Amino acid sequence: MPRSILSKAIAIVRSNNRHPTLPTLDRIGLLCAVLAAVGFSFKAILVKLAYRHGVDAETLLALRMAFSLPFFIIMGWMSANRSSTALTLGDRVWLCGLGLLGYYLASYLDFLGLRYISAALERLILFVYPTLVVVLSALFLGQPITRRMLGALVVCYVGIALAVAHDLHIAGSARDIALGSALVFGSALSYALYLLGNSLVVGRLGAMRVTAFASIVACLLAIGQFLLMRPVAVLVQPWPVYALALAMALFSTVLPVWLVSEAIRRLGAGPVALTGSLGPVATLLLAGLLLDEAMGGAQLTGAALVIAGVLIMARR
Numbered sequence: 001m002p003r004s005i006l007s008k009a010i011a012i013v014r015s016n017n018r019h020p021t022l023p024t025l026d027r028i029g030l031l032c033a034v035l036a037a038v039g040f041s042f043k044a045i046l047v048k049l050a051y052r053h054g055v056d057a058e059t060l061l062a063l064r065m066a067f068s069l070p071f072f073i074i075m076g077w078m079s080a081n082r083s084s085t086a087l088t089l090g091d092r093v094w095l096c097g098l099g100l101l102g103y104y105l106a107s108y109l110d111f112l113g114l115r116y117i118s119a120a121l122e123r124l125i126l127f128v129y130p131t132l133v134v135v136l137s138a139l140f141l142g143q144p145i146t147r148r149m150l151g152a153l154v155v156c157y158v159g160i161a162l163a164v165a166h167d168l169h170i171a172g173s174a175r176d177i178a179l180g181s182a183l184v185f186g187s188a189l190s191y192a193l194y195l196l197g198n199s200l201v202v203g204r205l206g207a208m209r210v211t212a213f214a215s216i217v218a219c220l221l222a223i224g225q226f227l228l229m230r231p232v233a234v235l236v237q238p239w240p241v242y243a244l245a246l247a248m249a250l251f252s253t254v255l256p257v258w259l260v261s262e263a264i265r266r267l268g269a270g271p272v273a274l275t276g277s278l279g280p281v282a283t284l285l286l287a288g289l290l291l292d293e294a295m296g297g298a299q300l301t302g303a304a305l306v307i308a309g310v311l312i313m314a315r316r
Contacts, residue, residue, distance in 0.1 A: 029266025034278060036259035041282040043252035044119035045290055047111060050244040057111040059234050060245060062226035064107075065219035067249035072219060075257075076212035083209060094201050098210065099217025102194025107218065108225075109187035116180025117167055118293050123283035124163045124306050125184040128156050130313055132192035140196070152313040159305030166299035208261055215257075280307060 050060050087095070114122055131153050137143040167177050194214075202210050280303050287293040 026266040029263050032259040033263035033267060036256040036263060037278040038282045039251050039256035039259065041123055041279040042286060043248055044110075044114060044122050044283055045286045046244050046248045046252060047114045048119050048287075048291055050241050050248075051115065053238050053241050055237055055241045056230075056234075057108070057115065058226050058229050059237070060241070061108055061111050061222045063235075063237075063242065063245035064248045064253065065222040067246050068253045069216065069219040069223075071249075071254040072212050072215040075208065076216055079206060079209040079212050083206060085204075087205075087213075091201070091205060094197065095210065095213045096217050098194055098197050098201075099214040100221065101190050101197065103215050103218030104221040106187045106190040106194065108222070109183050109190060113180045113183030113187065116176040117184065118170075119287040119291060120280070120284045120293055120295070120299060120303075121163050121167050121177075121181070122184050123280045124160060124303055125181060126188050126191075127280050127306055127310060128160065129188040129192045129195070130310050131156050132189055133195055134313065136192055136196050149313055152309040154309075155312065156306050156309030159302040159307075159309065162298045162302030162305065166296050166302065169296070169298070170294055211257055211261075 047060065110122065110126065113125075134143075134145060134149055134153075138145045164177060164181060168174060198210060198214075284295060284299070284303060288295050
């Protein structure tokens with residue numbers, strides 16, 4: 001090779017090393033995605049802390065939704081002003097159904113389940129909702145389940161079995177663990193149905209609009225449920241319950257919703273979805289620090305398997 005050509009090649013390599021062509025990572029977008037994952041995970045910790053003060057699930061859920069409602073109303077008003085199309089009657093029916101399934105029923109079942117199982121097990125069971133979306137898509141939309149997806153399903157549910165075994169060893173009440181796990185699994189199933197319905201309308205109505213109006217419906221349903229099931233006098237609670245419900249509304253409901261939207265705008269939906277795998281890890285650590293929940297080898301192995309299964313399923 002002539003010396004001049006070799007010199008030019010070396011110069012090009014050095015130039016590429018100084019000025020890489022790879023896209024620059026949006027650090028703000030990544031920070032938003034990570035904070036959203038941690039915020040959503042923190043909800044179970046706040047619920048368990050509130051239960052220590054004797055509040056019931058219906059009252060706590062109503063307080064959380066009441067504190068969240070003003071923010072979702074503002075979000076809905078802003079999204080409606082930005083949209084050039086008005087909601088039809090069919091759109092309103094869809095949004096009511098999504099609010100019922102995605103944010104009301106899923107939240108209520110989750111709050112009930114946290115009465116019986118640890119925060120760490122709750123987060124692991126909830127985290128399998130992508131597997132339920134795949135199964136529901138196969139049942140109702142005719143989408144095939146590949147061998148890779150089947151393998152991911154097996155990995156996920158082996159991980160859940162290990163985590164349940166850990167809770168059985170620690171708590172010792174098989175009935176409570178089974179009931180709590182079933183309630184939280186019902187929450188994950190409800191959220192999976194919400195995502196399936198969401199995918200049919202979000203392209204036309206917009207993600208922020210769907211989220212805001214479905215959340216408003218869920219808030220009204222939760223508050224209405226409380227008024228039907230409990231006397232208003234039950235709202236007299238110790239101040240920590242109000243503080244925890246407010247923190248739940250701000251840091252585990254409203255703020256993560258906004259952070260996810262901002263992260264998707266900066267990074268795209270794929271990377272943001274993958275950062276959700278931080279959720280179970282964050283809950284395990286926070287539960288150990290704030291709730292004194294014991295961490296064992298079976299639980300850690302189960303968490304690793306669940307996260308691995310979901311990531312395998314998410315990989316293109």
